Amino acid sequence: MECAGVGLHSGAPVHLRILPAPAGSGIVFRRVDLDGFEVEAVSRNVARVSYATSLMKKGVLISTTEHLLSAFIGTGIDNAIVELDNLELPILDGSARPFVELIQQAGIRKQRRPRSYLRIRRALELRDGNKFIAVYPADAYSVSYAINFPHPLIGKETFSLQLANGSYLREIAAARTFGSREDEQAMRNMGLIRGASRENCVVLTRDGLENPPLRFDDEFVRHKVLDLIGDLALLGKQILGNVVADRAGHAMHTALVSRLLRDRTLWEETTVEDAGEAVSASMHAMAGQLA
Numbered sequence: 001m002e003c004a005g006v007g008l009h010s011g012a013p014v015h016l017r018i019l020p021a022p023a024g025s026g027i028v029f030r031r032v033d034l035d036g037f038e039v040e041a042v043s044r045n046v047a048r049v050s051y052a053t054s055l056m057k058k059g060v061l062i063s064t065t066e067h068l069l070s071a072f073i074g075t076g077i078d079n080a081i082v083e084l085d086n087l088e089l090p091i092l093d094g095s096a097r098p099f100v101e102l103i104q105q106a107g108i109r110k111q112r113r114p115r116s117y118l119r120i121r122r123a124l125e126l127r128d129g130n131k132f133i134a135v136y137p138a139d140a141y142s143v144s145y146a147i148n149f150p151h152p153l154i155g156k157e158t159f160s161l162q163l164a165n166g167s168y169l170r171e172i173a174a175a176r177t178f179g180s181r182e183d184e185q186a187m188r189n190m191g192l193i194r195g196a197s198r199e200n201c202v203v204l205t206r207d208g209l210e211n212p213p214l215r216f217d218d219e220f221v222r223h224k225v226l227d228l229i230g231d232l233a234l235l236g237k238q239i240l241g242n243v244v245a246d247r248a249g250h251a252m253h254t255a256l257v258s259r260l261l262r263d264r265t266l267w268e269e270t271t272v273e274d275a276g277e278a279v280s281a282s283m284h285a286m287a288g289q290l291a
């Protein structure tokens with residue numbers, strides 16, 4: 001299972017391949033252009049976080065990890081090796097759907113070892129001006145997001161989701177990233193969005209859309225949920241807890257992750273004794289090419 005595309009921010013061409021990995025190995029990125037150097041998808045490797053989440057280890061960069069990591073959580077994949085031959089993941093259509101399809105084409109193999117979860121025991125709340133993110137104890141993983149963008153098509157949007165029974169695939173996976181024409185030049189000046197196009201993001205004009213239709217009326221906030229789930233994957237485990245975010249972004253998402261991991265009184269590791277859910281899933285290798 002392989003796909004090719006360009007990085008959203010670098011514009012760099014990249015091939016990506018997903019391979020199975022043994023239980024307990026987690027998600028590991030492998031730079032095949034750098035002698036197979038590996039960077040684990042965990043919080044300690046988080047490097048730059050602004051308009052995307054990037055990992056770095058010993059100077060080796062893996063950029064814009066959030067959409068693929070989100071797809072892994074949404075499809076229940078705990079262990080996989082992700083090979084790429086450049087520094088940024090492909091943006092594809094701007095959503096997680098092509099990654100989900102790639103995973104589904106490959107097939108998912110259940111592994112014998114019970115999945116271990118990070119169960120939230122005490123609330124953690126972070127604030128930064130009018131931005132907010134928090135996590136609260138709960139028996140399942142749920143996410144609630146609010147945004148307030150000064151644009152006639154957006155304004156206040158909220159979305160809540162319990163990650164169960166395929167809800168991610170139906171409600172979140174297809175939501176695309178978005179950006180505005182007005183911000184474009186400033187972002188390009190910062191060396192960002194060199195790979196952006198109407199094919200890989202929703203482009204907002206002053207009062208409308210350059211590339212309609214939207215996939216959901218509230219596609220914007222759904223994409224924020226997608227990003228949040230992908231950033232929280234850097235915990236290295238699925239969460240049992242309720243995450244609430246208001247106008248947060250990658251920096252706050254990853255701050256929540258590192259604050260959680262630093263304070264062991266906030267959570268415990270647990271396995272859920274339910275045969276259906278307790279198995280850890282890995283990619284099952286099969287040949288195939290994404291159209």
Ligand SMILES: [Zn+2]
Nearest residue numbers: 066177223227
């Ligand atoms: Zn995104």
